[in-house]
């Protein structure tokens with residue numbers, strides 16, 4: 216059996232066309248069913264539904280052979296995994312945002328210590344260290360947009376896709392840190408013990424990504 220870990224929502228939705236192109240139909244709709252293990256049209260392939268941030272743990276520890284996770288999740292918590300392929304799905308960017316009335320460039324120039332709220336402390340620390348900006352990082356687990364509005368922080372580091380969440384909260388993006396997309400990750404032991412079928416799956420995904428042409 217080959218087990219693929221996916222998270223519900225955009226990663227599941229965007230993975231379906233790639234799975235289909237690889238000849239795999241998921242036989243149950245996670246929005247309608249409460250099942251966490253979903254059978255597929257291939258008797259030897261199943262999908263398990265986990266939290267997006269739990270995908271690395273499942274794949275690291277062999278609870279799944281393969282998984283799909285955002286680069287944001289992998290960069291914070293994805294050691295010891297083979298990142299096989301950029302699937303070019305669930306794309307967004309990691310950016311710095313501030314209140315409309317906050318002078319970010321001025322604060323950076325003055326060398327003042329910035330209070331930055333984020334779920335992505337590793338990537339944020341690295342980014343500001345590279346720039347030589349002193350920061351106090353404030354770890355949050357969600358609703359980062361609220362932090363500058365309440366005076367908890369001067370800036371946030373968060374994922375942005377359309378920009379409408381920032382706009383709705385009168386925040387502006389002042390710096391892009393990196394582009395984010397989802398990667399296919401593989402458990403190193405599975406790659407040895409189930410080499411043939413896993414290789415075939417990776418190749419099929421790769422062909423589907425290329426055919427999709429989202430460079």
Ligand code: PRT
Nearest residue numbers: 224225266267285286305306307374375376377378379380
């Ligand atoms: O919800 P849960 O805590 O279980 O996990 P999760 O929020 O990490 O899962 P999910 O499904 O929301 O995101 C899975 C992956 O999708 C992330 O790890 C990213 O790699 C990717 N992705 C792509 C995004 C976005 N686009 C995105 N826009 N993840 C989150 N967002 C959020 C962002 O944090 C912000 O709150 O959407 C909001 C901004 O969107 P716009 O369109 O208003 O700019």
Ligand code: MG
Nearest residue numbers: 224225267357
């Ligand atoms: Mg979410």
